[in-house]
Amino acid sequence: MAQLANTTPDSATQSSAAKEVGDPELISGGHLVAKALKAEGVEVIYTLCGGHIIDIYDGCVDEGIDVVDVRHEQVAAHAADGYARITGRPGCAVVTAGPGTTDAVTGVANAFRAESPMLLIGGQGSLSQHKMGSLQDLPHVDMMTPITKFAASVPATERVADIVSMAFREAHHGAPGPSFLEIPRDVLDAKVPAANARIPEAGHYRASTRSAGDPESVEKLADLVAKAEKPCILLGSQTWTCRATEDAIDFVRTLNVPAYMNGSGRGTLPPGDPHHLQLSRRYAFQNADLIIVVGTPFDFRMGYGKRLSKSATVVQIDLDYRTVGRNRDVDLGIVGDAGRILSAVTEANSGRSTNHSAQRKAWLEELRAVEDEAYQKRLPRQLSDASPIDPYRLVHEINEFLTEDSIYIGDGGDIVTFSGQVVQPKAPGHWMDPGPLGTLGVGVPFVMAAKQALPEKEVVCLFGDGAFSLTGWDFETLVRFDLPFVGIVGNNSSMNQIRYGQIEKYGADRGRVGNTLGNVRFGEFARLLGGYGEDVSDPAEIRPALERARESGKPSLINVWVDPEVYAPGTMNQTMYK
Numbered sequence: 001m002a003q004l005a006n007t008t009p010d011s012a013t014q015s016s017a018a019k020e021v022g023d024p025e026l027i028s029g030g031h032l033v034a035k036a037l038k039a040e041g042v043e044v045i046y047t048l049c050g051g052h053i054i055d056i057y058d059g060c061v062d063e064g065i066d067v068v069d070v071r072h073e074q075v076a077a078h079a080a081d082g083y084a085r086i087t088g089r090p091g092c093a094v095v096t097a098g099p100g101t102t103d104a105v106t107g108v109a110n111a112f113r114a115e116s117p118m119l120l121i122g123g124q125g126s127l128s129q130h131k132m133g134s135l136q137d138l139p140h141v142d143m144m145t146p147i148t149k150f151a152a153s154v155p156a157t158e159r160v161a162d163i164v165s166m167a168f169r170e171a172h173h174g175a176p177g178p179s180f181l182e183i184p185r186d187v188l189d190a191k192v193p194a195a196n197a198r199i200p201e202a203g204h205y206r207a208s209t210r211s212a213g214d215p216e217s218v219e220k221l222a223d224l225v226a227k228a229e230k231p232c233i234l235l236g237s238q239t240w241t242c243r244a245t246e247d248a249i250d251f252v253r254t255l256n257v258p259a260y261m262n263g264s265g266r267g268t269l270p271p272g273d274p275h276h277l278q279l280s281r282r283y284a285f286q287n288a289d290l291i292i293v294v295g296t297p298f299d300f301r302m303g304y305g306k307r308l309s310k311s312a313t314v315v316q317i318d319l320d321y322r323t324v325g326r327n328r329d330v331d332l333g334i335v336g337d338a339g340r341i342l343s344a345v346t347e348a349n350s351g352r353s354t355n356h357s358a359q360r361k362a363w364l365e366e367l368r369a370v371e372d373e374a375y376q377k378r379l380p381r382q383l384s385d386a387s388p389i390d391p392y393r394l395v396h397e398i399n400e401f402l403t404e405d406s407i408y409i410g411d412g413g414d415i416v417t418f419s420g421q422v423v424q425p426k427a428p429g430h431w432m433d434p435g436p437l438g439t440l441g442v443g444v445p446f447v448m449a450a451k452q453a454l455p456e457k458e459v460v461c462l463f464g465d466g467a468f469s470l471t472g473w474d475f476e477t478l479v480r481f482d483l484p485f486v487g488i489v490g491n492n493s494s495m496n497q498i499r500y501g502q503i504e505k506y507g508a509d510r511g512r513v514g515n516t517l518g519n520v521r522f523g524e525f526a527r528l529l530g531g532y533g534e535d536v537s538d539p540a541e542i543r544p545a546l547e548r549a550r551e552s553g554k555p556s557l558i559n560v561w562v563d564p565e566v567y568a569p570g571t572m573n574q575t576m577y578k
Helices: 009-015 029-040 054-063 073-087 099-103 105-114 140-147 157-172 185-189 215-227 237-241 245-255 281-287 300-305 338-349 357-382 391-401 414-422 443-453 465-480 496-506 522-528 539-552
Strands: 026-028 044-047 066-069 091-095 118-124 150-153 179-184 191-193 231-235 259-261 290-294 313-318 332-335 406-411 458-464 485-491 532-536 555-561
Touching (some): 029 185, 044 443, 066 443, 073 099, 073 105, 073 465, 099 118, 099 140, 105 118, 157 191, 215 338, 231 357, 237 338, 357 391, 406 443, 414 496, 465 522, 485 522, 532 539
Parallel strands (some): 091 118, 231 290
């Protein structure tokens, strides 16, 4: 402890008391944090204030980093996650000790499952008060270790920037994810000679992580693609994480492979592209002879791999070796950057002859027929004039409303499950959802991050009424920072995804236990907080209301009353209810 004490206000700071004020050679821990954030390209931090962390604010002001103060730490963490997804650069949230850090746990856990590179900085009591019961003292590092790629306490002021850069390196190693640092108050507030502190220089402290995969495996995959009669590829979230859009498009079109997309991979191919398929995915997985899965684990969304034909050759490409072959055996696994690998396979395939062009054409036509049949079967509901409003009509109107510049965000259970079947983003990086943790409440913070990162883009967010309630008070933050967006609440006054499961398991007489919400008029709520709001019960009024929200130039909520007795097919098919 003697070494640690050398950087506390009782030693280093006091011994230099005569030099501290205005001395350019001294720098505080908070200013070292800001310099390290600046070196990483962080432009904004999301925060809820606390006495442990305010020196970081002072440093951010000097470094030109925006400070966005929110109403709940969960929002700060979700916003940092969202910022990372939109920009490709790590997001950063700064919260105080104790309940400030525990409030942010959900946002960090969501980023962990979604493979999103963010840094959460939490306060901590002074080292000089270690084990004395200081205000808001908790074992933050122990709590965060299981849900981060890196979690540490900063032991000395001189080490602050160095350990921040270490956290960023870990966040980007392999499949990305969150890091956590706690900084004791005296370490953060102390001032030390700048010459004694390592301050990483931008672009000079992180190696490239874009691995092209094993060359021999790339050659094997090229051969498999050339020989396949009925191949298909699933482009998952890592397609966007790796910014592999152009490589994926080139692969699909050059090699004539039908493509499906999920998670952040949605939008890789635009709607209407001849290789873009959506509704025939189950059929393809059961009938393909080669299935290539890019950046998607065999988790619950993939039926733990059981939805893939047992007779198909299965190839998995992922940034994390631990994901490859988990829950289901694969015929070939390649670890590396999705873009580099797909590009290499495309290039390697140029020297191979494909003798199945006629079969490949017939396969695409077969899938397109399945696709069209499913679409025609659902279309009457998408155009339904029923009242209460059919959720399919609502998500159809949203899909028709989106433009090339619209970023779509889904935050909810059953209503967002509907949207996953219908809403198609027009460009890569224009779809955001919680990810595999299924966290409700990401909508408002994701809007915040997306609109700050890309102010020229329109942001459209669909909320479930239950989901909006979790973080909805930060709608006021969007008003305060003038971050306009078009928000829609699919309101059935229920947590309907759970309600369906309860009815299935326990009967209709117990279907309203613990899942019923009040009839909140969210349009009025939006107006109360200074935004634009309407309440809609007529399906013909959905589109006009959306247009008025767009034209308002304000944060908006269009509250749409949807039928509470209608459930999404994805909800009804969830295995937990079987």
